[in-house]
Amino acid sequence: VTAEGPLEAHTAPGAGAVRAALFDLDGTLYRPEDYPEYFRSMDLVTGERVRALYGAASAREGFERLEADRIRQGLPSKSAALQVLHGISLSDMNRWRERHTRPEDHLRRDPRLGATLQGLSERILLGIGTNNAPGLARRILAALGLGPELFAFVQTSEDCGAAKPELRFFEAACERFGLPPQAVLSVGDTPAQDLEPAARLGMPVLLVRAMADVYRLHEVPPEAWRG
C-alpha cells in the first residue's frame, strides 16, 4: 500500500475511520536523502558494536552475520538476537547509541512537518512507535522542532518490551491509544518493519517514500477521520 491513492481506500470496508496515527520515526519523520551523514553516523554507531562482536571486517559483514544467526535461531528481531546470542541487552545497546549519536548536530527544525502534525493532532491522536533508543527519540523530536504535546505517547521497543516487526509492539500501541487496530493508521518507511505486521493486525497502513507523503497527510478529506 502506498500514499498514491486516497487514504480511506486503505481502510478495510466497514472498519470505520482512522482515529489515530502511529508514526515510525527514523526515515519517516525525517529522511535519509536529506540527512545522509546522520543516517551514516547512526549505522556506524550500532555497526561498530556489531562488527566488533563478530570480529568482522566491516559493519555490513557484522550485520549480515547477525541476521543469519537471527534467522537460524528463529528469533524475532535483531535486538532479540543480540540479547539471546551475545548477552547484549537492548538497554545496553541503547545507552551506547545515546552516548555516541548526535542528532542535534545534524537535524534541523521542520516547520512544515510541525504544522502538518499540529493540524492532524486537532483531528486524531498521534503517537510515535520506534525501535530507536528512548533518549535519542526525544532528542530527534526536539531537533525537528516537534514538541511532546503533539503526541499521546512515544513508544520505544525498550519501554514496550517488544520490537518492530513483532506484532506485540503494534498491539501495545493500539492499547495505549485505547483503540482497535482498524482505527489506527501505521505510517512508516520500511514495509517489513512498519507496515506488514501492522496490516496483519488489521491496521490501515501508509508507506512513506519522501517527506511529501507525510506533508500531504493533512490533505486527507475530513470524512476519512471521523470515528
Ligand SMILES: [Mg+2]
Ligand atoms: Mg524507519
